[in-house]
Amino acid sequence: MADPVISLVIERIGDLLIKKSVFLKDVRRQVERLKNDLVRMRCFLKDADQRQDEDERIRNWVSEIRAVAYDAEDIIEIFASKIESIKDKGLAYYPRRIVSLNKIGKEIESLQIGLNDIADSREKYAIKNLGEGMSSPGKEFRRLRRTSPFSEDKDIVGFEEITKSLVAELLKEDENRRVVSIVGMGGAGKTTLAKKVYNHADVKKRFNCRAWVCVSSSYDHKEMLRSIIKQLNAMDNKLLEMLERMEEEDLERRLYQDLQDKCYLVVIDDVWEEEAWDCLARAFPDVNTSSRQLLTSRKRDAAQHADALSKPHELKTLGQEDSWQLFLRKALGHGDNAGCPPDLEEVGREIERRCAGLPLAITVIGGLLLTKRRLKSEWEKVLNSFNTNLSRSQSGVSAILELSYADLPANLKFCFLYLGLFPEDSVISVRKLIHMWVAEGIMQKRSAKKLEETAAYDDVEQLCSKNMVQVAEMTVDERIKSCRVHDLLRELAIKKAEDENFFQIHDTRDDKISAKSRYLAVHILPGDKNYFGSSTPPLRSLLFFNVHDYRENISFGFKSLRKLRTLDLENVMMDYMPKEISKVRLLRYLNLRETRIGKLPHSFGCLRYLQTLDIRTVNLVIVSNFIWKLESLRHLYARDIRCNVPLKIEGLRNLQTVSGIHFDHIMRNNMMTLTSLQELVMRVDDRSEIDKLCLHLSEVGSLKTFHLYRALGSEWPSLGGLSKLHHVTELKLSGMRLRMLPPDFPPNLSRLSLEETFLMVDPMPVLEKLGQLSFLKMKVAYGGPQLVIFRHGFHLLKFLELSRLYDLDEIKVEKGALPQLQCLRIRSCSRLRKLPEELKHISTLDKHELVDVPEDFISRIDADTVSNVPNFRIFDLPKERWWYS
Incomplete structure (x- = not known):
């Protein structure tokens, strides 16, 4: 494989030659020669890569090429930006341009000499030309079906007996606080098993107070304490600010008080050192309430230090049959008891055997095979590459992970390495990650029809489908909202980055x-x-x-x-x-x-x-008033912007997202000049004239997402005029005191979110008549006791989420309603008595999720009502995620 950084930088230099041709015309020949020489050097990188492990001088040789490529891109961009800046200033343009041209000419000449020296040294290291050295692009990948991010992995196998044993120990009749521990090597499935136990029905019934905290190798004591406290309390801004100001002793005291009279269970995941346990232990009261901690660790000593009287449960590797079943699920996308094509079984069994029963290794190699054609020759190539990698690596799992990395195309290698910059166990916002990747120029050379942001999201999906990255949270309509990287894979990213001098x-x-x-x-x-x-x-x-x-x-x-x-x-x-x-x-x-x-x-x-x-x-x-000068601006996120003159944003043709600008500023701009605008998030107050706003926005044909939120302390304005927004397909209204729904809606609306609106009149009779609606989310949106969905209501709705409707005790669904519903999520509706029986008549319902619902509600669920739902799940969600979700 070619160095992913060098490959991408060479592409970007080519793009710069096109985009900045006006400014580079006098040095174009020099830049093209430098680029061509870098392309030729790339032809030798495949051989160099295969030999980096055996010779540090070769690693340095590759590093020197990378440095030249980076320097070339930097020089060109800085020069072009200088020329643009000088040209804007007018009279002094030509003399200063000549000075800049001379300077860039000398810098490129210096780089060229350095590159020639690097090329001459190639023969000394006997590096051969093995072709372009580019990883071939991955085939069109098959999207893996993923369960809810809040539940355990649906492909878990082989944990039945140890799960029973752990649950039994947690439920023992012992009034003293005890620590139950799971130990095992990295990638053995400790966290997956702990999640399965944490969500077990008997465990949830026994412990009236539960929390989960991840420690990892570099932990922050105060952050761990804050995390647990947030899960035990209903959050508001006042408490959040207070927790941020608290010192360590105060946080410990607060947690101790929160737990003092509770029968609690706290999962302490991924403990590396005994000191990490000691930091937390003094905040856990032992007051004869039969409380428990469930601890996971790679180190038996750390587990035994936490409770010398409790024998750690050692998580062994999977047996042969369990390994084979997991392998088939991951490599072929099969469900239970599905067989393997006869021509693939022999080579498949050998690949599975090399994974040595380690779930992470099986999952990752399965993700690699899932993207390959189901041909024996393709699987044999993977096995042969595996054998080569195994000879270089210290363990089988390292070989598997490195093989999966090697199989990634250059752009995905870069994306994967970039994830190594984030701290261990980070939950990473996909939207933020996409903006960062695009800024780095990783998304160059994609389809002209596909936006860079869309290509970046595809890359997130590909890394998840290959099991190199884990989904942390998904939206109800199965878009990846956040992700994380397993610590072993993060270690691989860091190792590779160090080898390639990629980051620090x-x-x-x-x-x-x-x-x-x-x-x-x-x-x-x-x-x-x-x-x-x-x-x-x-x-x-x-x-x-x-x-x-x-x-x-x-x-x-x-x-x-x-x-x-x-x-x-x-x-x-x-x-x-x-x-x-x-x-x-x-x-x-x-x-x-x-x-x-x-x-x-x-x-x-x-x-x-x-x-x-x-x-x-x-x-x-x-x-x-400078925003209008940021001509490349795509995304502007703000909460509250103040400007002593009307804030100008018109003319920004690249602007896709605008968030946090007040009504008055929007009205003073010609929004039709924002030809790329897709999402507008606006603050309104009782003086905002929404009818005029909608007329103002009606000709912005690119606008798809419109979000209005009420400024704190003000009444909602009249919401007339939304029907003028023919192009808007997604609408969100958020903020208290919305006494009634708008009189009309955008005619092509397909997605609607109501958040913290506290409506007092059942909104369903109005909403069910929206002819294009396919997605509806209501979060703290309704304060009444009953929702009624009438016959033939919501005839196109596919996704429905009802979240934190605290006064809701009944949902009525008439027969014939919701004929296209695919997913129903009911979340934190604490007074809801039962599920509507009519759900059993909705043949399209594939997923039904119940999040943090009362035990008595669960006990009243009629099995017949949910028996036809393929994916019926009950799970809890930590309270701190309620606040930030």
């Missing part, structure tokens, strides 16, 4: 930042306030994670970061943004979410390449 993770206070770093993730802030020291690394990405407890302002010189494309400062303690941000002209992604920044300098207007700007800070944000 700063996770101790003493880490020194390499002068060669291109991608840097900061997990722990250094003690030295001079963040970069004397080095000026050519960073393209700078990401901060989990540093919100750091109480001092972070400052660093933007002049040294002029090559930066991605800057993520979410949760970082910053009060202001320096005006020197204008020096980072190549910046494409800037995330200031949950910082304390309250004002953006006018110099932001220089960020002409910026694609995503997230300013959902903890304060309202004051801006000068």
